[in-house]
Amino acid sequence: MRGKTFKVVQWVVVVGIVLGLVVSLAACAPEESGAADVVGQGYVSGDGSVQTYDVGEREGPVTVTGTDFEGNSVDTADWAGDVVVVNTWYASCAPCRAEAPDLVELAGSMDGVQFLGINTEDDAGAAQAFQRTFDVPYPSIEDRSGAVIAGLSGVVPLQAVPSTVLLDPEGYVAARVIGQAERSTLEALIDEVLAEAA
Template sequence: MRLPGRTAPARALAATAVLALGLLAGCGAGDTSGSSDVVDQGYQSGDGSTTTWAADERPGPVQVAGTDFEGVAHDVTDWRGDVVVLNTWYAACPPCRAEAPDLVALATDYADQGVHVLGINGTDAAGAAQAFQRQFEVPYPSLADTDGTAVAALQGTVPVNAVPTTVVLDREGRVAARILGLADASTLRTLVDDLLDEPGAPA
């Protein structure tokens, strides 16, 4: 049984990079990651910890929009009524590369159930990001967020303390769960399954 706003035991330990634009510095109350900087390496640890919120306590709705690396506009408000998985990443991030196959499998396996996956990349130029997408055969879009707009919008609703961070939105666009650092595949699928099974979900 998950309790609202509690951090579950970490499933994985991954060294993760701080966002280059510094938008994530000085996170406010509610940060339960326990992350700390690695001296002289510019990294911040995200331990894979998962925080969930009960349906009546979820922050949001989240409003994240932008243009992907192919020039196509995306807005999560267009996906209201569906479950949305947001994932921050960049190409040279080791845990981002480690979790990429699991995110690809999730997006593929749940596409017919109305689950959308959207990446947010605030670091890479188009060439590096697209090479990553080709290498891992990523079927979902990623916002080119070098100006930090999408992350700032997300950060305004839920603290995003590390890269990668994965945020799962319910059908109303509210934050149901957040994973700081490398996302465990089975944990992420359980979170998505639970949201798909919530009362009021389409049959």
């Protein structure tokens, strides 16, 4: 009888732990943020919601530093005076793969704009394979430790991967897209920040 009671107690404890984890994971992606758990996919996806910030309300300035997958140092301070588009991604993230061609095309066609990826999951092999597949012309910082994202999150909430942040020429956060960024939306946001600088 004691053995059966012990097994029932174990079962109740396991169910309690699982329920606690489910509740805490759901809390990581608040509904008002535009982010939602994607069951069985291993990532939190956003709905493409856009937040823009008026010049007087912008947080920052933000400087992103790190090492890219080729071993080079990257520092957005070197791009002062340009608009900077920062995009979080990892290779097996479906919306990251879907938006990659648009990011690559925009990066190759816009003057006065720098693009930077922040990879939150991959080792160099997986990240470089993704970069080759999509012919990515801009650097991506390795951030499996989460330190770079944590620094950005202190200024602009990033609840999903992918997320895209636009920094104005002074390094202040001008806009944020949670989830897959549509090309037309991103292009319009960049054009708006470029027009301010002009």
